[in-house]
Amino acid sequence: MNLPQPTLTDADLTLENRVATLTMNRHDVRNALTGTALVDDIVAVADWINHCDDVSVLLITGAGSAFSAGGNVKDMANRGGDFAGDVAEVSARYRQGIQRIPLALQDVEVPIIAAVNGPAIGAGFDLANMADMRLASSKAKFGETFLNLGIIPGDGGAWFMQRLIGYQRAFELTLSGRIIDAEEAKAYGIVLDVFEPQALMQEAQALAARIAAQPPKATRLTKRLMKMAQRTELKDFLDLCAVFQGMCHNEPEHLEAVNTMLEKMSK
Incomplete structure (x- = not known):
């Protein structure tokens, strides 16, 4: 079964040689997942892939200097957008908003590769960890920075990271809120490999093509x-x-x- 490609608002989608490439395209806000349409775009692509036999791999990356800055900190400061309201309102907005991403990506039937082109912070880090594999630019940085802002990883990050690198290391990164560079992320097993910025997409596409060539x-x-x-x-x-x-x-x-x-x- 094949559905037409979804119409996206804040991301671009291409399909070539069985590789679907989703590029988050809100570089003006460093591809923040809140305050943009990126949640809807990611969920729409995930659903489309599961109904499109022409796709064998999903490749996710970001336009501009960042992979994703996660939540919009200005909205947090103003108690606006996704962060407005009382406990019940915020809780409902999380369930109906950003928490749709981990549920959708967890159900994607094809391998997911994240090409982390720049900083992946907070929910952006968690988004990368929802992929099956991660390749990083040497300019990439990673931070589970929620506690620095007095909040918890509300998008499922605590679930994904400890399954990726183990409880102790995930605990340290989450509780310290420190930001690590691409080489440290590789040493921890967060990313498979690190490449110079100009080579990242070529390497990610080569990995995707190898998988897409399989039955x-x-x-x-x-x-x-x-x-x-x-x-x-x-x-x-x-x-x-x-x-x-x-x-x-x-x-x-x-x-x-x-x-x-x-x-x-x-x-």
Whole structure:
């Protein structure tokens, strides 16, 4: 099933060779996720991908100097925008607003790569951590800075980061609120690799292209398995693997891949 590409307000979307590239395009506010339409744009793209068989990889990056500054601090200071109102109002706005991003990205059926081109701060850091893999520019910086502002990571960051780098390191970064550079992020396992700014997108696109060249239905099933392995007992997981494997063996793409491999081996 294929749906037409969604109409976006504050982001750009391209699709080439099975790689969908979502570029957050509010560099005037450093791609802040609140006070812009980026939440709606990200959620719309996530839903579109799950209904578009032409997509095998989602690549997320930011336009301008920042990946994402997270929340709009000026709105926080003014108690306006997403941060206005009493406890019930703010809570509802979080659930109906920024918390839609982790739920949507967690359900994306294809691999997600974040190309972190610049600072990823607060909710912007959390957004990067919602991807399956992260590549960073040498100009990128990362900070779980919520506590510096007297708030908690309300978008799910505390859930994602400790699964990525372990409880102790995630705890230290969250409670200290300190900002780390790309090389330290690599040492912690937050990013796979660091590149000079001019090479970042080329490297991210190359990684995306490698994955997109794999059989598409098996790729989606493999991501589902990787996610389910985190929350499933081994015996139940193996039962699921058996069913998914039966599905793969009955797909034309499996026979095509086997024949391609045999041709390479005969040369």
